[in-house]
Amino acid sequence: MGRPTAVFVDRDAIKSNFDIAKSFSPNSKFVSVIKANAYGHGLKEVAQTLSKCTDAFGVACIEEALLIREAGIKNPVLLMEGFFSVEEIEIASKENFWLMVENQFHVDHILSSKPSQPVKVWFGIDTGMHRLGFQGREVGINFQKLEASENVQPSLVVSSHFSTADDLNSNTTKNQINNFDSSIKSNHLINYKHEQSLSNSAGLIGWSGSRRDWQRPGYLLFGNSPFVQKHEVEKVLKPAMDFKSKIISLRDISAGESVGYGQNWTAKKQTRIATVTVGYADGYPRNAENGTPTLVHGKRCPLVGRVSMDMITIDVTDIHHATIGDEVLLWGKELPVNEIAKYSNSIGWELLSRITSRVPRHYLN
Incomplete structure (x- = not known):
């Protein structure tokens, strides 16, 4: 009933992908990153799927963390951008939300706050991405302040984030690992009670030197290469996701006739055109090029x-028996989202999120 455009999410696939991630560092603990509505797969549902597998979850903000709690899930949740207002510190304290601390604002307000119980701190170091994290002498000074505070749990996690771990031909990740280790050593942060975290999805799979106490996979949990x-x-x-719709209209056009707004595609021969009910208001990329593949009856049909x-x-x-109501796969198990992203001058992360x-989500298994 109703418009047929929908997303189908395979819970077993997500669990399988988690097991694959775990196999790369079986002795590590895992923060499963499910920000941005679990990369479009559904935040609450994915959290429920992984709650018994993962040690903790990672999200961008406290609003996402609270949705996880609304679903009845008790795993710790890392707020990967820290907090944006002082009021969030007490909520984090009560709800077992872990705080990424990466600037002076964070440090000052944690030290001056009066949480009902100490907060768990992840301490961010800027190793070369230059987006978040302490730099230079700031590292040791602020780490010591937090370590000495009664507002902070005794064991901190020292962390950083990679800029180009997805490119195995780049030396940047190796340099960032070296910068991280040098900062740890020069600022005397080595301590048995403090843990470390470097790896995102690409770091975990492609850079063995980045596998520390905590891993932070996200994109790969949903079955896509990073x-x-x-x-x-x-x-x-x-x-884990099949994004599908259906054909709602069919017509034949002659050579020289054009299709759609702006007439940016013109037929070179007699062509059968199918109209599919999906568009950029659903998240299908408007900048997808002519020729972007879809699948109908298992055969590729170009946009x-x-x-x-x-x-x-x-x-x-070329689909001689195509008819109204036929299913169209936009991306999924048989048509990788990374491929569609290339046709759209984008990345799979963006398309999913x-x-x-x-667009309704339906959950399998």
Whole structure:
């Protein structure tokens, strides 16, 4: 009943991908990163799926963390951008939300606050991404303040984030690992009670030197390779999302006739056009190029014409039995989201997280 555009999420695939992530560092603990509505897969549902597998969850903000609590899930939750207002410190204290601390604002307010119980701190170091984290002499000074505070739990996690771990041909990640270790040593942060965390998805799989006490996989949990190059891990990961719609109209056009807004595609021969009910208001990328593949009856059918708000048009000339109501796979197990992203001058992370709220999610297994 109703519009057929929908997302189908395979819970077993997510669990399988977690097991693959765990196999790369079996003695580590894991923060499963499920920010941005679990990369479009549904925050509460994915948290429920992984709650018995993972040690903790990672999100961008306290609003996302509170949704996890609303779902009845008790795992610790790391607020990966820290807190934005002082009031969040007490909420974090009560709810077992862990705080990323990476600037003077964070330190000053934690030290001056009066939480009902000490907060768990992840201490961020800028090793070269230059987005978040303490630099230079700030590292040792602020770490010592937090370590000495009764407002902070005794064991801190020292962490950083990679800028180009997805590119295995770049030396940047190796340099960042060296910068991290040098900062730990020069600021005397080595202590048995303090833990370390460096790896995101690409770091965990591609850079063994980054596998420390805590791993932070996100994108790979949903079955997608985090690398710019082809990688063996693609053979074992299971894409958890199928994004589907259906054909709602069919027509034949002659050579020289154009399709869609702006007439940016013109037929070179007699062509059968199928209209599919999905558009950029659903999260399908408006900048997807002509030729972007879809799947109909298991065969590739290229996008023709500009993506509009609610519809796209595809060439089904080679699908002789195509009819209204036929299912169209936009990306998923048989059509990687990373491939669609390349046609859209984007990345898979963006496409998944941009799927809008009007697209229903259905959960399998």
